[in-house]
Amino acid sequence: MKIAVFSTKPYDRQFLEAANIAHGHDLTYFEPRLNTETVPLADGFSGVCVFVNDLLDATVLSELNKHGTRLIALRCAGFNNVDLAAARELQMTVVRVPAYSPFAVAEHTAGLILSLNRGIHRAYNRVREGNFALDGLMGFDLHDRTVGIVGTGRIGCVVTRIMQGFGCHLLAYDPVQNPDCEALGARYVPLEELFANSDIITLHCPLTPNTHHLVDVKALRRMKDGVMLINTSRGALIDTAALIQWNKAGKVGSVGLDVYEEEEDVFFEDLSNHVIQDDILARLLTFPNVIITGHQAFFTREAVQNIADTTLGNITAYERGQIDPINNLTYEAL
Ligand code: NAD
Numbered sequence: 001m002k003i004a005v006f007s008t009k010p011y012d013r014q015f016l017e018a019a020n021i022a023h024g025h026d027l028t029y030f031e032p033r034l035n036t037e038t039v040p041l042a043d044g045f046s047g048v049c050v051f052v053n054d055l056l057d058a059t060v061l062s063e064l065n066k067h068g069t070r071l072i073a074l075r076c077a078g079f080n081n082v083d084l085a086a087a088r089e090l091q092m093t094v095v096r097v098p099a100y101s102p103f104a105v106a107e108h109t110a111g112l113i114l115s116l117n118r119g120i121h122r123a124y125n126r127v128r129e130g131n132f133a134l135d136g137l138m139g140f141d142l143h144d145r146t147v148g149i150v151g152t153g154r155i156g157c158v159v160t161r162i163m164q165g166f167g168c169h170l171l172a173y174d175p176v177q178n179p180d181c182e183a184l185g186a187r188y189v190p191l192e193e194l195f196a197n198s199d200i201i202t203l204h205c206p207l208t209p210n211t212h213h214l215v216d217v218k219a220l221r222r223m224k225d226g227v228m229l230i231n232t233s234r235g236a237l238i239d240t241a242a243l244i245q246w247n248k249a250g251k252v253g254s255v256g257l258d259v260y261e262e263e264e265d266v267f268f269e270d271l272s273n274h275v276i277q278d279d280i281l282a283r284l285l286t287f288p289n290v291i292i293t294g295h296q297a298f299f300t301r302e303a304v305q306n307i308a309d310t311t312l313g314n315i316t317a318y319e320r321g322q323i324d325p326i327n328n329l330t331y332e333a334l
Pocket of ligand 1: 105173
């Protein structure tokens, strides 16, 4: 099938090319993100293959559809960037990679928790400058602390297992309870109770209209003083402006973010020679108790390999009229 692959980096091409040997699709790589400006690039392609920050709103989908595109193949699990109702209206098929490596994201989450708690990011810089002082680096034992996991699906469950290994108490919130998490000792509680009683709160639910700004002023007010907040899910789960205010006020102990609500113009690019125009992101970067990584939690060899294999498998299955219903979003999520 003739596919326009958007938002591609050299590593995407490398893994997609290797996986495509078994499939033989005609892949054309474009570096830019798919959006209203770049949609003409997809002219004449039966499918587009996209990532987390490509924009597939009703306008882009309608343009794609007009020019013959019938398949949207996401190289990711989250699908908040696709207007599924519009896709259905246009009878376009949307497929994704629901599970490529929950371990990759969960292990990055643990990395952020450990780094923030022990100030490893600061110690690294200090020691390189010949500063071996420990002031300001005191952490706390994770053992006996309470971790609140919001969203206990594939990734949240692996995080639950990892944090259980550290000897943490586990609170969980999810509209659908996961028996594997309960078996690990997680106790499901209302979200307000999780916010109020957790020393560390980590977000692993999808971004939907219901979860947009799940962590807002009200939620932040409820949290313990000195709380550690981790988001490796989607940026807009947190009201970032509110987080900055509460961090300035000294309420928040530390923050680890792999995602940011306005990340699409910044993440995945080398902007080291540019002035950052986003004042909220620029302010976040000034805090000593905040670590930001650029949406890299998924980025392990195993995960990128699985993404390539499943994406090309999805395209082949579409061609044959036999898509795995778990990977097919067209009707499932409506
Ligand atoms: P999943 O579908 O297995 O689990 C998501 C869980 O969230 C489900 O159990 C669901 O019931 C729950 N949920 C839904 N609404 C909720 C709500 N209002 N409150 C609490 N829980 C709710 O998905 P997953 O594979 O565990 O991925 C979770 C999220 O992680 C994805 O939606 C994606 O946005 C994000 N993600 C980020 C990266 C990264 O690189 N940073 C990579 C992969 C996935």
